[in-house]
Amino acid sequence: MTLLSRKKGEHGLKLSTSDILEIVRDIGKVIEDNKQYxxxxxxxxxxxxxxxxMARGFRAVSQKLEGxxxxxxxxxxxxxxxxxxxxxxxxxxxxxxxxxxRAASAVQxxxxxxxxxxxxxxxxxxxxxxxxxKAELEDKTMLDALIPAVAALREAEAEGMSLVAxxxxxxxxxxxxxxxxxxxxxxxxxxxxxxxxxxxxxDPGATSSYLMLASIHESxxxxxx
Amino acid sequence: xxxxxxxxxxxxxxxxxxxxALQMTPAGIPLALVGGLSTGELGTNPEQVLEAxxxxxxxxxxxxxxxLGSAFMSAETAVEFxxxxxxxxxxxxxxxxxxxxxxxxxxISLGKPLEEINQSLESLNVGKIG
Numbered sequence: 001m002t003l004l005s006r007k008k009g010e011h012g013l014k015l016s017t018s019d020i021l022e023i024v025r026d027i028g029k030v031i032e033d034n035k036q037y038x039x040x041x042x043x044x045x046x047x048x049x050x051x052x053x054m055a056r057g058f059r060a061v062s063q064k065l066e067g068x069x070x071x072x073x074x075x076x077x078x079x080x081x082x083x084x085x086x087x088x089x090x091x092x093x094x095x096x097x098x099x100x101x102r103a104a105s106a107v108q109x110x111x112x113x114x115x116x117x118x119x120x121x122x123x124x125x126x127x128x129x130x131x132x133x134k135a136e137l138e139d140k141t142m143l144d145a146l147i148p149a150v151a152a153l154r155e156a157e158a159e160g161m162s163l164v165a166x167x168x169x170x171x172x173x174x175x176x177x178x179x180x181x182x183x184x185x186x187x188x189x190x191x192x193x194x195x196x197x198x199x200x201x202x203d204p205g206a207t208s209s210y211l212m213l214a215s216i217h218e219s220x221x222x223x224x225x
Numbered sequence: 226x227x228x229x230x231x232x233x234x235x236x237x238x239x240x241x242x243x244x245x246a247l248q249m250t251p252a253g254i255p256l257a258l259v260g261g262l263s264t265g266e267l268g269t270n271p272e273q274v275l276e277a278x279x280x281x282x283x284x285x286x287x288x289x290x291x292x293l294g295s296a297f298m299s300a301e302t303a304v305e306f307x308x309x310x311x312x313x314x315x316x317x318x319x320x321x322x323x324x325x326x327x328x329x330x331x332x333i334s335l336g337k338p339l340e341e342i343n344q345s346l347e348s349l350n351v352g353k354i355g
Contacts, residue, residue, distance in 0.1 A: 049268065085302055089268035091295030094302040097271075132298055134355050189294060 013163045014112040015223070020073050021065055023219045024080055028058035030215040031208065038211075041204040045191040049090050050204040057088035057096070074108035077101070077121070091189060092205065095129050095142065102128030115153070115163045122150040133188055140186040140198065142205035148173040149213050164224055167217040171210070178202065178210040227333045227342060228255040228281025231326060232274055232291040232300050234267045236260035242323060246330035254333045255281035259299075269296045274303035278315065286314035286339035288346075290325045297354060314339065319354035320346040 015023070031038075031054045038051030064083045070076050081100030085093055103121035107113055113121070126146050135141045152173035156166035181203035189205070191198040229246075233239040239260030246256065257277035262268045269291075278287050289300045300317050307315070316339060318325060325346050332342045 047267070086270060086272040089262045089266065089270050091298055093270055094295070094298035098302065132301065
C-alpha cells in the first residue's frame with residue numbers, strides 16, 4: 001500500500017517553475033564545465049567555437065533568469081530560447097534557441113510539468129531543430145542524441161516509469177546516439193565540408209545535447225532528494 | 226527599391242562584397258551588412274540580421290544572401306521574428322554569395338522587383354539551402 005502510493009507519487013512527480021529554473025541553471029553550469037571539451041571536439045571537424053559559443057549563450061541565460069519570477073514554464077523556456085538566439089553566435093544559437101522556443105510553446109501557460117510534458121517539449125524541440133537545420137537522424141548532428149533520447153522517454157512513459165527513471169533511460173539513449181556519431185559521416189553543418197574526414201570524430205552538437213540531458217537527469221535526482 | 230542584406234561570418238567578406246557590388250552600382254542601393262559578431266569573433270546571430278533587414282526594409286522587399294549554413298539559420302530565424310506581412314516580402318537566396326551579390330545589386334539598381342531578382346539568382350544557386 002505504502003509502496004503503491006509512493007510509486008504513484010513518484011510517477012506523478014511534477015516540476016514547478018522554480019524547479020525548471022534550477023534545471024536550466026544547472027545546464028548552464030555543465031556547459032561551462034565542458035566548454036573546453038566541446039570546443040576541442042569542434043576543432044577536429046568544425047570551426048572550434050561550439051564550447052565558447054554555448055558557454056557565452058548560457059552565461060547570458062543565467063543573467064536573464066536571475067531574479068526571474070514566473071509561474072509559466074513556457075515563458076521561462078521562451079526567455080531561454082530568445083537569449084540563446086541573440087547570444088550564442090554560431091549555428092547552435094538558432095538551433096538550440098529554436099528548440100527552446102518550440103519547447104516553450106508545448107507548455108505555454110503551465111505552472112508545472114510532468115513526464116508527459118517533457119515528452120511534448122522534447123518532441124517540439126526536435127521538430128524545431130529539424131526544420132531549422134534541415135537535418136535528419138544520421139546526419140551527424142545533435143539530432144543523433146536527441147531523437148533516440150525522446151524515443152526512450154516516450155517508452156518509459158508508456159511503461160509508467162518515474163520522471164527521473166525515464167531521464168536515466170533518455171540519457172543512456174543519448175549517450176549511445178552521441179557515440180554513434182563517430183561512426184558516421186557528417187551531412188550537415190561545417191563538418192559536412194570535410195566529408196569522409198569527419199568519420200571517427202564525435203559530433204560536438206550531439207555531445208552538447210547529451211550533456212544537457214545528462215544534466216537534467218542529475219538535477220532531477222537532486223530534486224527528488 | 227529592393228533592399229539587399231549580406232550575411233557573412235566574416236566582416237572582411239561582407240565588406241569586400243559591398244565594395245565589389247558598389248563598383249557595379251555607383252549610385253548606391255539599400256544595402257546592409259552583417260559580418261561577424263559584435264565581439265569581433267567570426268559568426269552570425271539572428272539579432273544582427275534582424276537589425277540589418279529593418280535598416281533596408283521597404284514595401285519593395287528585401288533579399289538576403291549569405292555565406293555558410295549557420296548564416297542561413299540566423300537569417301531564417303531573424304525573418305521569423307518579423308510581423309507576417311513583412312515576412313512575405315523577404316527572400317533568402319541560396320545563390321553563391323559573391324556572384325549573387327553582384328547580380329542582385331545590378332538588378333536592384335535597375336529597379337527590378339524582388340520576385341524577378343530572386344528568379345535570376347536561381348542560376349547561381351549552389352544548393353546551400355535544404
